[in-house]
Amino acid sequence: MSIFSKNSNSQNNPEQDMQEQPDNFSQSNVPEEVDFEPAEQNFRSEAPVRSSINSKPSILSEGFVFEGTIVSDGVLNISGTVRGTVTAKSVLIDSTGQVDGELNTENLVIKGNLKGDVNCDDLNVGPLAHVSGNINYKYIHIQRGGKISGKFNKN
Secondary structure (H helix, E strand, O other), rough: OOOOOOOHHHHHHHHHHHHHOOOOOOOOHOOOOOOOOOOOOOOOOOOOOOOOOOOOEEEOOOOOOEEEEEEEEOOOEEOEEEEEEEEEEEEEOOOEEEEEEEEEEEEEEEEEEEEEEEEEEEEEOOOOOEEEEEEEEEEEEEOOOEEEEEEEEEE
């Protein structure tokens, strides 16, 4: 009998009707002792490791001039001018960007101007880029039109 069905008995005494319903979760239906063998699980016991690169880049906007030292463990986008030392995980020198000084990074994309000493793993020179100085790299890609001069050393 359903508690939702119309029944002449339920109209008279709904509490009595509820008591007559079989209890599917009574203890008589639950086994007293259950043996579970642990299933082999392929879950990682540690929290997921986040990348050391920050999810949001640091940006030096067009028209901004910075003189000094920049250190970042993330991504740095340069659309303005930097004079000094830059150390970051990844650096993008935009088409309006200019760097004069020392640059240390893993990934370097140059679309603008770079003059100075560079230590990087992966160097990508864009078609409008002007690069001059002492450049140390592991991998290099120079797009047609990119202008380079100086000393380039493969690590």
